[in-house]
Structure formats: structure tokens, C-alpha cells
Amino acid sequence: GRTRALAVTVAAVCVDLALVYLLDLGWSLRDDGHVASTLLRRWLSSCLRCAAACGASLVAPGSFRPALRRLLATHCALGPVVETGRVLLASDCLLESFRLWAGSLAAAGVACFFWEVTWPDGNGESNGTEKKQKARVLFMRVIRLYRPDFLFMLGAFIFLALAVLCEMFIPFYTGKVIDILQSQYQWNDFLMAIVFMGLFSLGSSFSAGSRGGLFMCAIGRFTKRVKVQLFGALVRQEIGFFETTKTGDITSRLSTDTNLMARAVALNVNVLVRTFIRTLGMLSLMLSLSWKLTVLMLMETPLTGLAQNIYDTYYQRLSKEVQDSMARTNDTAEEAVSGIRTVRGFNAERSESRRYDARLMDTHKLKTHRDTVRAVYLLVRRLTEVAVKVAMLYYGRLIIQSGQMSTGNLVSFLLYQSDMADNIRTLIYIFGDMLNSVGAAGKVFEYLDREPKVKTEGTLKPDTLKGHVQFHNLTFSYPTQAEQQVLKYFSLELKPGKMTALVGPSGGGKTTCVSLLERFYQAQQGEILLDGQPLQSYQHKYLHNQIVMVGQEPVLFSGSVKDNITYGLENCSLERVQEAARKANAHEFICQLEKGYDTDVGERGSLLAGGQKQRIAIARALVREPQVLILDEVTSSLDMESENMVQQTLANCPNQTLLVIAHRLKTIERADQIVVIDGGTVAERGTHEELMDKKGSYYRLRERLFTDHNTTQGQH
Structure with missing residues (x-):
């Protein structure tokens, strides 16, 4: 491929050189010496050579063809351009055909090298185009998010234009002052030049300050608004999303990428527009000077x-x-x-x-x-x-x-020229920086647009709920381990007013049942019914007020005890809070705290003991008066007195559906139904006495735990 491309290039160049001499020979026979006709012949020759060269490039390899065409087209056009420029510059020296041809070929090679480095062809062309289109779409989305800040942005751009216009005339009047001092001194001219310089400097400073202030206000409002939207979108995602997404990625989107989004429009467009206006203005003034x-x-x-x-x-x-x-x-x-x-x-x-x-x-x-x-x-x-x-x-x-030209004009020109170089470098840099900023916006929009895989669009919220739960042929795998089935055609019924206990070895699927009932995940097959209706049919808030879980390691948030008990509730009275705390045997120790129910629990409840956190978590569940209550090893951190009181409280709720998970089997001996789960299926079910008489899985599990418990006590 490379050999063929090189051969085609050499052949095309040789054909072009031959055309140059043939056309020059033909035109020389009819040369009338007029400059206009000479230029016209040069341009016609260029067009003919370009057509011939592009035709010759058809035999080049497909991936090399665009670059070769650019080289030949630029090479053919540069000769007439140079010749036209020399005529316009009134140069007396005309280059010979070969020197002009060689010079244009070298210039075309440099131009095409610049083109290839900046906008390469080949396999990356479509990807680059798609990337630019995607960046353009994201950029427009960011602009639309700035709509509430329209007045701030409009005022900022007005002050930006004023600041740039004022800045441009300062070097111009600097040169005027130099010319006035060099020529015959005129006080009035000097005073007017100084006054204009001062006014433009003052206007530039005031406009720049106002522009910066308005941009900062717009950025602050935009960042706050996007962070709130992003946080709202994140907390609506399913639990599996947080298991497969690193916490650092999420916090980076919230803290870093939202700020980069704000920069994409406010700061980068600010710099881009300001630099572009300054460049055009300076270029026009420089052209007027020389x-x-x-x-x-x-x-x-x-x-x-x-x-x-x-x-x-x-x-x-x-x-x-x-x-x-x-x-x-x-x-x-x-x-x-x-x-x-x-x-x-x-x-x-x-x-x-x-x-x-x-x-x-x-x-x-x-x-x-x-x-x-x-x-x-x-x-x-x-x-x-x-x-x-x-x-x-x-x-x-x-x-x-x-x-x-005067000396003052030269000084003004040099002042403009030093700024012009910086402006051009800024324009080149700012496009890449804007692309990076828009890339950060793409990461934010990826989360904003993400639809949770576990839908929360249900509308059902009946006035009364019995709490009858049915698991029908559930098959489930976690998102992080899709190939491993945790539940296999699992079926279970939880009756209203009855206590069901789930037991079995670790990893058998007990916690998974609870997670599915809480709508943390969606089963791949089967469904869960609540009073005969699918769980997803119920309104999200209603469902989680009726089905409440207390975990083995409860999570408390920084704030008061009352705030943690009423977490997620609105307008909950202190009497309801105290009643729930009494049921959870937490009221007594809460009253002994320094500020009672207003005591700060610290970050993650660090100022409380494990048993105290557990009881507050139980009170947080009971204050909602749920119809289905799930307890996952809740008594593991409680002393015997608190455990007995909590069990008595649960026994006093005859209409609630209770689902209990415990490894301490003594806790669940009173359950109306004990279900042994092993390998994602129901191994046994029945009352304590029925399962002990069978001497099956439950019997062996109880014997093993009892033996382990006695061994541990003996060691202590």
C-alpha cells in the first residue's frame, strides 16, 4: 500500500510538472505582456492542472487518496496565489516557472502536513466527526440549562463587548501620545489623548469587573441547580447501580464535572468571545496602521x-x-x-x-x-x-x-502584535478546553438521563392494606454476578398477622428475599404480590411506608435523635416519636441523654453505642406503623432485657405481617412459620415443633448452632 501510494504521488507530480511547461509554452506564444491576462492564464492553468492531478489520484489507495488530493490541489493553487500576491504588492521580480512550481510544492507539503496533524483522515475521520457532533449536542444542552440565568449571561456579554472595545483603543492612543510628543507639541491634542486613554482605561476596568461578577453569579446559580438535579437523579437509581458504580465516580460527577459544565459556557465562551472580538478589532486596527x-x-x-x-x-x-x-x-x-x-x-x-x-x-x-x-x-x-x-x-x-508610517503608529502596531499572538494561542487552546468541559458534561448527562432499572412509577395506594405477601417463582441474580442465580423458582407466602422466620446458611438467599420485597432489585423472572397486586403497581412513597425494614447494622445520619426517628416523614409529632421509642425500649436511654430527643447522634451515629443505634432504628420503623415489618438480625446488638421487650412489642401487633431473619434460633421459636432457605430454594417449612420432629435441615442447623454456642461459652 505504501509503495503504491509513493509511486502514484511521484507519477502525479511528474505529470503536473509536464503540464506546467506545456501550458507555459502555450501561453508564452500568446503573451501580450498585460498583468491581468498573465494572472488569468495562471489561474486557468491551475484549474486544468488540478483537474488532471485529481484524476490521477483515482488510482491511489483509498485511505491515502484524500491526503494526496489535498496535496495536489493546494500545490496547484499556491502558484497563482503567490503570483497574485506579488502583483498586489507591486513587486518587480517575477519568479520563473520552475522556481514557482518548486516553491508551491514545498508550501503545499507543509500545508497538507498541518492539515493531516490537525484533521487526520482514515479510520478516525468518522469517529472524529461523531465526537464533534456529540460535543455540539452536549454544548447546546448545557446552553439550554443556562436559560434561567439568561439575564445574567446577557448582561455579562454586553459588558464583555464594552470591555474589549475599550481595551482595543488604549494602545492606539498610546501611539497618538508618542506622535504628539515627537512633533510640534500641542497641549490641547496631548490633553485630549490623555483624557481618552483614561476614559477607555476606566471603561475597560469597570466593564471587565461587571462582566466577571455577572459570570460568577451565573456560574454559581447554574452549578447549584445542576448539582441538585444530578443528586436527585442519583438517589432515584436502583441499588444495583451503586453496587456497579464506584463511589469516587459519583462524587466526582457531583463535585468536579458539574463545575466543568459551568465552565463550558460561562468561562470558556467568555474567553472565546472576548478573544475573538479582540482579535478582529485588533486586526482591523492593525490593517489601518499598516x-x-x-x-x-x-x-x-x-x-x-x-x-x-x-x-x-x-x-x-x-x-x-x-x-x-x-x-x-x-x-x-x-x-x-x-x-x-x-x-x-x-x-x-x-x-x-x-x-x-x-x-x-x-x-x-x-x-x-x-x-x-x-x-x-x-x-x-x-x-x-x-x-x-x-x-x-x-x-x-x-x-x-x-x-x-509614523513612529507612534509603529509602537501601537507592536503593542497590538504582542497581544495578537496571545489571542491566537488562546483561540487554539480554548477549543480543546471546551471539548474537555463538554466531555465532563456528557458524563453528567449520562447520569441525568439514566432510567432506573427498578421503576418507581406505580400509582396504587389503597386506604387499607392487609399485608398479604406472595413470592411467585422468583429467579434472581445480582447485577455484579449475573451468571450466578441466588434464587431459583422461589415461592413463599407471608400471611397477615403472622410471623414468618427465614433461617438457613449464609448465602442461601435470605437477605435477597428481603431486598426484593423492599424493591431494591427487580427479579429476572417471577413476581411479588402484595394483597394480590404486583409490588411495582404501588406508589413508591406509600409502599415504603407500609413495608419497613430494620437491618442488622442500621445507618443513622448526622442530626438529632428525633430527626433520625422521623427520617423521611413530614409533620410527625413528638408524641408519636416518643410512643415508637417506648415500643423499641429506647425512650429511657434517650431521656438520659444531655438534650433528650434533640441530642446530636454524630456522623453515622458515632456518639451512640451499637445497641442504642439498633433501638433507634427499630423506633424509626415503628413510628411509621407499617403493615409489613422486616427484621434482619435486629436483636444481635441488644441485651436480653431489650430483646425481650422488643419481642413483646412485636407480639402486641396482631395485624402486622412480620418477616424475621435471625441466626439465634431461640429468637424465632415463637414464629408461626419457619422457612429454611438453602441454595436459593425452600428446603423446609413449618413450625418449630414440626421441623424439630422431622429432624431435617432445621434440626441439624439448630444442633450445630447450639453446639457452637456452648463451645464459645466454655472458652469464655
Whole structure:
């Protein structure tokens, strides 16, 4: 493929060279010496050569064809462009055909190289197009989210335009002042120039400050609004989403990516519009001062643009490698510190130090490489700037000597030129930064648009609920282990006013039943009925007020005891809270706290003991007066007195459907129905006496636990 592409390129260039001499020979026979007719012939020749070259490119390999066509088309067009430019510049020297042809070929090669680096073809072309289209769609979505901040953004852009206009005229009047001081001094002209400079400076400062303030207000409002929307979308997701998504990813979306979204419009568009207006304004003023120096200055643009593009790509890759290396270094240090007992026990201090030193050395080498690349780029950029500036100073001196330009105008032009280079680099950089910001917006929109796999769109909320629960042929696998079935055609019935106990070995499926009943997951097959209706038919809030679970390790939130008991409820009276606390045997210890029910429990309830947290969690469930109450090892952290009181409280709720999971089998001996779950299926069911008489799974499980309990007591 490469050999064929090279052969086609050489052949096309040779054909083009032959056409140049043939056409020049033909035109020379009819040359009338007129400049206009000469230029017209050059352009016609260019069109004919371009058509012939594009036809020759049809035999090139498909992936190479677009690049070859660009090379040939640019090469054919550059000759007439250069010739036209020389005529417009009133140059007396005309290049010979071969020199013009060779120069245009070299220039075309450089132009196509720049094109290929910036917008490559091939397999990445469609991906790049799709990426740009996606970025454009995301960008418009971010703009639509800014609608409530329209007035802030409008005012900010108005002040932005005023600030830029005022800034542009300051160098212009600086040159005026220099010209006034060099010529015959006129006080009135000098005073007017100083007054205008002061007014433009004041206007620029005031407008810039107002612009920044309005943008900051818009960004703050936008960020708060998006964070609230994102948080609301996240907490509506199913439990499986949080099991498959890292907590760091979620917090990063909330804290970092939402801020980058705000920057995508407010800050980046601010910089982009400001720089674009300044660039156009400065370019127009520079053209009015000297169009020849302006053309000379613009010759720097493609060189700096190409260097910036190559540098950004390479530097970003090196920066990512440095970050990854630093992460590995930190992981090494964290492993050694967290496992210091093991390190000390195996006398591995020196080996850990050497390992950490090796990681640091890798990071140091990468940083040195990255900083060297940056230094070389800065050196190339500065040398280019110096070369262009020296050329402008030299050419500017010639223009001043010829009387076409004043010294003050040259000073103004140089001031504009130094800002113009920065503006062009900013325009090149800001597009990449906006793409990164829009990429962060895409991650946020991914969560905002995500539909929970467990729907909460039910509307059913009957006035009375019996609490009759039926599990029908459930088959379920967790999202993280889709190939492993936890429940297999599982069926179970929970009758109103009855207590059902689930027992069995760990991993048998007991907690999974509870999770499905709580609508944390959706079974792949089968359904759960509540009073004859599917669970998903019930309104989300109604369902979770009627089906309440108390876990083995309850979660409390920072706030008062009352806030934790009434968590998720509105307008709950203190009397209801105290009554639920009494039923959970928590009222007595709560009253002994420093501020009673207003006592802060600390982060995650850290200021309370395990048994106290458990009783508050039970009170939080009972205050809702649920029809179906699920207890998952709730008495594991309670003393005997509290456990007996809680069991008596549950016995006093004759209409509630109780589902209890316990490893302490003595707790569930009073259950109306005991179900032994093993391997995701029902192994046995019946009362305590019935199952003991069978001497099956329940009997063996009880005997084993009883033996383990006696052994533990003997050791103590």
C-alpha cells in the first residue's frame, strides 16, 4: 500500500510538472505582456492542472487518496496565489516557472502536513466527526440549562463587548501620545489623548469587573441547580447501580464535572468571545496602521498553530502518564503505612523504601521528560516570536523612512502584535478546553438521563392494606454476578398477622428475599404480590411506608435523635416519636441523654453505642406503623432485657405481617412459620415443633448452632 501510494504521488507530480511547461509554452506564444491576462492564464492553468492531478489520484489507495488530493490541489493553487500576491504588492521580480512550481510544492507539503496533524483522515475521520457532533449536542444542552440565568449571561456579554472595545483603543492612543510628543507639541491634542486613554482605561476596568461578577453569579446559580438535579437523579437509581458504580465516580460527577459544565459556557465562551472580538478589532486596527506589517505578522500564525497542536497532544499524554505514576507512588506508600505491622514483622523496611524510591524515580523521569518537552516548545515559540518581531522592526524602519508610517503608529502596531499572538494561542487552546468541559458534561448527562432499572412509577395506594405477601417463582441474580442465580423458582407466602422466620446458611438467599420485597432489585423472572397486586403497581412513597425494614447494622445520619426517628416523614409529632421509642425500649436511654430527643447522634451515629443505634432504628420503623415489618438480625446488638421487650412489642401487633431473619434460633421459636432457605430454594417449612420432629435441615442447623454456642461459652 505504501509503495503504491509513493509511486502514484511521484507519477502525479511528474505529470503536473509536464503540464506546467506545456501550458507555459502555450501561453508564452500568446503573451501580450498585460498583468491581468498573465494572472488569468495562471489561474486557468491551475484549474486544468488540478483537474488532471485529481484524476490521477483515482488510482491511489483509498485511505491515502484524500491526503494526496489535498496535496495536489493546494500545490496547484499556491502558484497563482503567490503570483497574485506579488502583483498586489507591486513587486518587480517575477519568479520563473520552475522556481514557482518548486516553491508551491514545498508550501503545499507543509500545508497538507498541518492539515493531516490537525484533521487526520482514515479510520478516525468518522469517529472524529461523531465526537464533534456529540460535543455540539452536549454544548447546546448545557446552553439550554443556562436559560434561567439568561439575564445574567446577557448582561455579562454586553459588558464583555464594552470591555474589549475599550481595551482595543488604549494602545492606539498610546501611539497618538508618542506622535504628539515627537512633533510640534500641542497641549490641547496631548490633553485630549490623555483624557481618552483614561476614559477607555476606566471603561475597560469597570466593564471587565461587571462582566466577571455577572459570570460568577451565573456560574454559581447554574452549578447549584445542576448539582441538585444530578443528586436527585442519583438517589432515584436502583441499588444495583451503586453496587456497579464506584463511589469516587459519583462524587466526582457531583463535585468536579458539574463545575466543568459551568465552565463550558460561562468561562470558556467568555474567553472565546472576548478573544475573538479582540482579535478582529485588533486586526482591523492593525490593517489601518499598516497592511504590509499585518501580512508579515500573520505569517507566524500557522507556525505557532501547528507547534501548539503538536505540543498539546504530546504534553497531555505525558501529563496523564505522570498522574498515573504519581498514583502508583501514592499507592505504594499507602500500602506500606497501612500494613506497617506486616512490614515490621517481616523486616521489610528497606525493601519497601527501595520500592518507594523506584516509584519516585519513575515519576521523576516522566516529569523531566514532560518538562523538557515544554521547555523545547517554549523555546521554539519564543524564537519564532523574536524572529517575526525582528523582521517587523526591520521592515517597520524601512516603512517609517519611506514616510508611509509614523513612529507612534509603529509602537501601537507592536503593542497590538504582542497581544495578537496571545489571542491566537488562546483561540487554539480554548477549543480543546471546551471539548474537555463538554466531555465532563456528557458524563453528567449520562447520569441525568439514566432510567432506573427498578421503576418507581406505580400509582396504587389503597386506604387499607392487609399485608398479604406472595413470592411467585422468583429467579434472581445480582447485577455484579449475573451468571450466578441466588434464587431459583422461589415461592413463599407471608400471611397477615403472622410471623414468618427465614433461617438457613449464609448465602442461601435470605437477605435477597428481603431486598426484593423492599424493591431494591427487580427479579429476572417471577413476581411479588402484595394483597394480590404486583409490588411495582404501588406508589413508591406509600409502599415504603407500609413495608419497613430494620437491618442488622442500621445507618443513622448526622442530626438529632428525633430527626433520625422521623427520617423521611413530614409533620410527625413528638408524641408519636416518643410512643415508637417506648415500643423499641429506647425512650429511657434517650431521656438520659444531655438534650433528650434533640441530642446530636454524630456522623453515622458515632456518639451512640451499637445497641442504642439498633433501638433507634427499630423506633424509626415503628413510628411509621407499617403493615409489613422486616427484621434482619435486629436483636444481635441488644441485651436480653431489650430483646425481650422488643419481642413483646412485636407480639402486641396482631395485624402486622412480620418477616424475621435471625441466626439465634431461640429468637424465632415463637414464629408461626419457619422457612429454611438453602441454595436459593425452600428446603423446609413449618413450625418449630414440626421441623424439630422431622429432624431435617432445621434440626441439624439448630444442633450445630447450639453446639457452637456452648463451645464459645466454655472458652469464655
